[in-house]
Amino acid sequence: MSRTSNSIFGPMMMVGLTFALGALAAYREPEGMIAFLIAAFFLPVAWTIIEIAKRKEERNERFYENQASIRWSISAAGFLMAVPLAFTLVISFGITEALGDDLEKRIMGVLFGIIFLLYGNAAPKRPIALQDAGCSPQRMQAQARFAGRMFVLTGLAYTLIWALAPISWALPVAMGVLLAGTVIVMASAVRLHRSRK
Structure with missing residues (x-):
C-alpha cells in the first residue's frame, strides 16, 4: 500500500x-x-x-x-x-473597528498575498501522478517548480503592495500583478501541454 x-x-x-x-x-x-x-x-x-x-x-x-x-x-x-x-x-x-476601513482592507490584502505565497511554496511538493503525463517526469516537476516560484513571487509582490502602497491604487496594482503571474504560469503550462502532443 x-x-x-x-x-x-x-x-x-x-x-x-x-x-x-x-x-x-x-x-x-x-x-x-x-x-x-x-x-x-x-x-x-x-x-x-x-x-x-x-x-x-x-x-x-x-x-x-x-x-x-x-x-x-x-x-x-x-x-x-x-x-x-x-x-x-x-x-x-x-x-478591528478601531483600525478603520483602510487598515482592514490592507490586512485582508496582505493575508491573501501570504496565502498565495504559501500555496506557491507548497504546490510543487504535492504528489503528481506521472503515469499519464505524456512527457518526462523531470519536465513535469520542472513545470511544477516554475509555477511554485512564480506564485511565491506573485504572492510576495501582492503582499508588499497591500502593505506599503497608497490604498487608493493598491487594489488595481495588486490585481494586475496577480493576473500577470497567473497568465505567465498558464502560458508555461500550455507550452508544456503542446510539447506533449
Whole structure:
C-alpha cells in the first residue's frame, strides 16, 4: 500500500474548520448567510462526491497518487477559504473597528498575498501522478517548480503592495500583478501541454 494513502488528517481538519467558520459566519452575518453557507458546505460535499466517485477504481499505485493529490487540493482549498472566513468573523465581533476601513482592507490584502505565497511554496511538493503525463517526469516537476516560484513571487509582490502602497491604487496594482503571474504560469503550462502532443 502506498504511503500517500494515509494523508486524510489534513483535509479532514480543513474541511471541518471551513464548515465551522462558514456556519458561524452565517450566524453572525445573516445578510451574507447564503454565501457563508455555501462556503461551509462546499468542501464537505465536493470531497464526498469525489471519494464516492473514486471508490470503485482499482487500488493501485496510480489510485493512491491521485487520492493524495485530491486530498492535498482539498486541504489547500480549505486553507484558502478558512483565512478570509476567520477574518470576516474577527470583523463581525468588532475587534478591528478601531483600525478603520483602510487598515482592514490592507490586512485582508496582505493575508491573501501570504496565502498565495504559501500555496506557491507548497504546490510543487504535492504528489503528481506521472503515469499519464505524456512527457518526462523531470519536465513535469520542472513545470511544477516554475509555477511554485512564480506564485511565491506573485504572492510576495501582492503582499508588499497591500502593505506599503497608497490604498487608493493598491487594489488595481495588486490585481494586475496577480493576473500577470497567473497568465505567465498558464502560458508555461500550455507550452508544456503542446510539447506533449
